[in-house]
Amino acid sequence: MITLFTLVFLIGGYSGVLAREIKIGVVNTERILRESAPAILAQRKIEKEFLVYDERIKKMASEIKDLQEQLERNDKSIAIEERRTKERELANISRQYQRAQQQMREDLSMRQNEEYSLILERVNKTIKNIAENESYDLILQLQDSVYRSQRIDITNQVIRALAGQE
Secondary structure, eight states, rough: OOHHHHHHHHHHHHHHHHHOOOOEEEEEHHHHHHHHHOOOHHHHHHHHHHHHHHHHHHHHHHHHHHHHHHHHHHHHHHHHHHHHHHHHHHHHHHHHHHHHHHHHHHHHHHHHHHHHHHHHHHHHHHHHHHHHHHHSSSSEEEOOOOOOTTBBBOOHHHHHHHHHOO
16 A cells, blocks of 8 residues: 555656656647738738629629619610510629629638648648757647747747748
């Protein structure tokens, strides 16, 4: 019984020593993907790529609005056949508009995922370099934690390191 007690005491004391020697860091990946230089550049690049898409959709929205206004005026001078033609045209443009919006959302999402996966590769390499250079035993990627000490949060350090790579 005494041997068991001594063994438990020694293991408990030894694990306390180990806990003090372990160096742990945390990073907020979500913040890095919002605030780091590569993320900001990627977002600007994507916005520029999708500017044409956006202009096309705005033009379609304007056409829809114009046609709706023409039909709402309920102008008696418009022949019934011409009114039906405009209604069909409005329905057709509305369907095209909805398809274009859906396609743009899908393409935008896919494009963002491509860019963010490239950035995440760089982020992971940067984190690994920091871990090796500063002798970290463990670095966790946390999104939103209830609390973490600024002492172990290396997010700013990762953001600065990524800015230095540009």
